[in-house]
Every structure is written in structure tokens, then in C-alpha cells.
Amino acid sequence: MATAKGKAKSAAVAPAPTISEEGNRRGDIVRAAGRLFREKGYSATTIRDIAGAVGMRSGSPFYHFKTKHDMLLAVVLEGIRDIHAAVEVEARKDSPPRARFEAMLRAHLRQLLGEEGRDFAAALLHESRHLEAAELAEITALKDRYEAMWQALLKELKKTGEIADDSRTARLFLMGAMNWTVQWYRPEGPKGIDALAKQLAAFVLR
Amino acid sequence: MATAKGKAKSAAVAPAPTISEEGNRRGDIVRAAGRLFREKGYSATTIRDIAGAVGMRSGSPFYHFKTKHDMLLAVVLEGIRDIHAAVEVEARKDSPPRARFEAMLRAHLRQLLGEEGRDFAAALLHESRHLEAAELAEITALKDRYEAMWQALLKELKKTGEIADDSRTARLFLMGAMNWTVQWYRPEGPKGIDALAKQLAAFVLR
DNA sequence: GACAGTCAACCAAGCACTTGCTTGGTGATA
């Protein structure tokens, strides 16, 4: 028989492997799924699309994943983990708040817009609603931990007087300005990601 | 025979009726489709869902629309037209720039988050990609006209010194902060829409 | 005011196709 491998099940409780840790073909599937989910959306992407993108037949991905749904979960988890890791590196440095803020913006935007992470990030932002309640709760928890980092920094920026409002709502405005770039940013355009981060920092701070 | 009525075709060139102008059942379908598209997404919504929501059998909506695709177009067009109309009213007044800015924010957010327009707005923001190139070009043109109103106001605000950056990118940051509210705003929460508009104005202006 | 005719707005049934997923089997590798 050939159902999904044992190690792949119960992703909601197990630590669940990051892409770099897991077998190559499984990682290929997650990457292809991520790209297709971003381009066409989860529901409009078929198993045959994903299988074709990695040179498999339509039944074969189910050796690695129990359901299409599990693929989405893997993609979304990869998305939140990558962003968190990238931004946390900058948040831990003890440079002055404003410099740290800019560095965090850079890291976040690179994940959103750069070739490496944008597929996972887009799925995280736009396709999470197709997850079920339990899974959604899991990634919501991760998201909360992530956004707490930003909240902490806003508090610091308020102390130094570089921002007027450090409320939850203000943080969500900031997240919106950042995450919305996915809708309009074009890498072939004139402005680079780092310049964008700088401009956003200037837009928000005073 | 019973294919889509003559008056319903070639929506890309004709003025296409607003919801309030058209027959009640057609309007019912557009409203139901809008709600379902927001809740489940375009691809995950079936004709049977839409038909069921208005008390029809699965084949009957095709008396009013040639394709499911055309329903999406109707929903998205309704979305951009409503927002444009609501905000334009405020933009035309000749109150001082800051007051006009706040009023426009209010109008935009009411469309996004209020019961009346949120279904259409959500479809506009999230499901437009499922349109074909020609239709997308049409709504992009409308969107450009809409955003030009904001750009003009930013220019005014720059002159009075109430904003530092009136570039296209700055406008897109603002749009992001606004449009992202769809992802997190809960009407049952403590904060009202008008208070939100006020806070956003304070966040962006100095 | 009775009555045939018209037409908008549906329904019942189903067709061709696509969907996620399953099953038994197979070649390569250890």
C-alpha cells in the first residue's frame, strides 16, 4: 500500500520539519505548491498542477502528504516560520531602535517580496482561511508571537518619541502598509526592496 | 431556449447597471455571490452555493448571467463603483485638507467594513486576479481613477506640511494600512469604524 | 369579462468534464 508516510501525519502537534530539513522531493512539492497557491490560489490549484510542476503523476504526491489540505498547512507553516526567523535575527540586535526598526522592515519585506520566500508568505497572508479551526489556531499563535516582537519595538520607539502611537491598532496599520506591498510591488520596477523599507520607516516615524 | 438575456452580455463595453438599477433577482444573485466570494473565495464557491442562497436550482442563475465568471465581474465592478462614489462625495467638498482626508478615510473604511459594501469590496481586493486580462484592465482603469483622487489630496497635504511624503509609494502605504483592516477588523469589537478612521489619520499625518 | 397568446423567470434532468484521492503494482537502491 502507499498512503502518506507515518512521519508526515499529525502536523498540528509534532514540530513538523522545515523545508531545509526534509527530504528533497517533499520539499519540491511544498515549493511548487507554494508557487501555485500564490499564482492561482489554493482552491484553483489542482493536485495535477502540483504533481506536474515537480514531474510526477497525479497520485504520487499523496505518498508524501495525506491530503491537499496538508500541503497548504506545510506551505503556510513554512511562511510564518521563515518570516519569524528572518525578523527575529534583526530584533535581537541591540542597535538603536530606529536602526533596528529599519532592519526589521527590510527583513520582513525581503521575505514578502524576494524570490525565496514570497510564495510561502503569500499563502500565509491569503490562503490561511482555507485551513481548519485547529490548524488556524496553531498558525494564529505563531503569528501572535511574531507580531509581539513588533509591538515591543513600537513601545521602544514611543519612548524615544519617534512614533506617536504604539497601540495594537497602530501596529496593524503598519502591518497593513507592509503586507499590502505584495499587491503592487514589482521586482522589475525601479525601486529595490531595501529602498522600500527605508521609505516605509520614514513614512511611519517622524 | 433559456440562455443569458441579451442585455446582460458584453459587460466590458456597456455601462453595465448598478445593483440598485437592475432587476431584483439579478441583484439578489450578485449580493449572494459577493457574500460567498468573501467567505469562501471565488474558486471555492460553487454555482449551487449561489443558487441555493437565493432559493434557486443550480441551472437558474444562468438565465441572468452567461457564466460564473461574469458574476465575479459584476461583483467586482459593484465594489469599485461603490467605493469610488462614496469617497468622491467627500473629496469634492471644499473643507480644509485634513478634514477632507479624515472624511475620505471614513467613507473608504465604511465601504470596506460596513455591512453594505464589504462583500463587494473584499471581492475587489482579493478575487480580481481570477478575471481575464481585458476585464482586469477595465477595473484597473477604474482603480487608477480612484487612487488619483487620493494622490491629489496627498499633494495638498504636503503643501500644508501635514504629510512628509506624497509619492506614489506613500499613497500605496496608505492604501495598505486601510485595506488591510479587512483582515483584522471585527465589528463586534470595541472600536467603531469612525474612530478607526480618526486614528489612521493621526497615524499618517503629523 | 372571458379567453387565447406572449413572455420573463424559473425548474428538472442531465451531460461532459474535472476533482481529490485510492489501489495494486514496479524498478531502483541498500
Place this chain on the structure above:
DNA sequence: TATCACCAAGCAAGTGCTTGGTTGACTGTC
């Protein structure tokens, strides 16, 4: 010889959409 990673084939359910027919409200005519 056992396991991994896949394929070939297909199944049941669901998909958008079509077709011919029905119903009830309205119309003009005598």
C-alpha cells in the same frame, strides 16, 4: 529481500453549464 519512491489506472463525487419544458403574470381582442 526489503524498503523507498513512484506509476498506471481508475473511482466516486462534484463541477460549470445546457436543454427542453413549465408556470404565472400580464396583454390585447372581441
